[in-house]
Amino acid sequence: MRILVIEDDATVADYIVSGLAESGHTVDHADDGREGLMMATTEEYDAIVADRMLPGVDGLTIVRTLRASDNHTPILVLSALGEVDDRVKGLKAGADDYLAKPFAFSELLARLDALLRRGQHESVQVTRLQVMDLEMDLLSRVVSRSGQSIDLQPREFRLLEYLMRHAGQVVTRTMLLEAVWDYHFDPQTNVIDVHISRLRSKIDKEFEQTLLHTVRGAGYRLGERPQTA
């Protein structure tokens, strides 16, 4: 995937660019807002990572300008301010996601992956989700694994649904809190882990192959056992 990174702090930019390159993306970098906006409008990108505070043109202006010119490239806004209100402002301006500095690279990668995939299957209306032998029927709200029905609480159902929709991707705790509970804050406690472990005991306990994995320092991933990282 081709990604544009607009970030003026050289260290942070280097961190993002090299990280993304290692993950197999093609990365362009602009270190001021004007240049970034120019690149974003003239080239085709699969996603844009833009810092909010930039010399020249700031991140939110870039987002607004692109959206006004009917450019719907997924944009993730980074911010050193990192407050909830900034998040709301960013999303209102038309950004697709928002990440506060400091962030773990895994968080950025997880969110970017989610954005890239959403761009791909946005229009498809799914009624069934399947990850290996785990199946979820979104209409009848039935979950089963290897044909064995699994009884889930409504919240567990939503949690699993989100994980299944992002199968194979790393999903962070804050992403889960936002998507499943609809609250935007950093939990700072293991409260999400407890929910995950409950869910895990329901879908994985009696089966040889585990599907729900903990990714150290990042979050969770649903799918096949990952190749050793």
Next chain:
Amino acid sequence: MGLFAVSALVMLAFVYWSTIGYMSSQTDSTIEAEIKGLADTYRRGGLQSLTGLVNERMRNDPDRNMLYLFATPDYKPLGGNLPAWPEAIPAGEGWVNFPFSHNDTESTARGRIFGVSGNLRLLVAMDIAGLQATESLLMKAYLWGMALALVLALVGGALMSASVTRRIEAINQASREIMNGRLHQRMPLKGTHDEFDQLASNLNDMLEQIDLLVESVRHVADGVAHDLRTPLTRLRSKLERLSIGPGLDASARQELDRCIDEADGLLQTFSALLRIARIEAGRHEASVVEVDLLELAADACELYQASAEDQGVTLSYEGSRIILNGDRDLLFQALINLIDNALKYAGTGEVKLQVGKDQRSIFLSVTDQGPGLSEEDRQRVTGRFFRGADSAKVSGSGLGLSLVQAVAGMHGARLELENVNPGLRISMRFLSDAEPG
């Protein structure tokens, strides 16, 4: 006001008594002098000269200011300008007041009886109608003055105290607003340069000074947290890349992961500090929406149910639907922090969330069955980095309640801590309907 009235009364009374006193003593000394003169004449010239002098006096005094009457021992009048010996006069010498009529007008006289030889008596008196008229005039003036002074004192006092109350209330009002976090509010000045204006302007100078100090402390704290965050982020990312990178054995990787955890902890503390500072400074642009507190409690309960069960704690909520304007995410965060604290410090039993409205205010409270807090700790607990007495075994940055406090302040709510034996109840009381901001 009362003091003013009393002093006016005392002053008027003094004027009254001293005037009256002076005038009667004038009368008395005139009579004394007259008697002395008559006695001298009598001693030198005998009865003949005395009678002559009295007759001459009476002739020269057609208005009868001075009254004379000779009488026999059994009070038969022998001569003088009084028709008869007044009835009420006792025997012997001494001062008497008696009524008499003159030209058909009733009047009062004051006099003294003077014994002449041969048991003759001479009454020397003076018409004191004028004196009495003055006296009653003064009394009238005194009463009127008293009434007037009272009215003036009452009206003036009421006006004055109303104006004083108004100005004190204005200062009180401003103080309350400042205490509610509007630190840029100032005391109102009237421009009259009186004591109240001076007080207000001194208070304002003081507030200015405090503001400056708070601002500079905030700047330092903000700056430190902010400036350290970027290098910490870099440190963390370098560690992260090292740990993902190739060529490390398992134990080195574990050590690196621990370093990353430490860095994360530090970053979280800084973030929390910055966030609290921002909320307290009113710089957090709240996304104010209608928030259902009961729904918030239900969600928080649901989110923490599993964690509570794992600890053997029963977590429940109760109350009625309460809608208020607020920042949903921040209120939720505050509630989460309270639940988190209750689970951490109480550990067992029951944790109950309550939402409701009583006579005092809308409230949102979290009650645990833990050991509670000492009075002293209840005062300090919302301070930055405060941690309970035996908190060594409990993780956390000590910023949880500071954030709750900041969020409460932003919503015009007060944080109340009370021991409920056993246990601690922390309530957010939404005292004012003030919009956060």
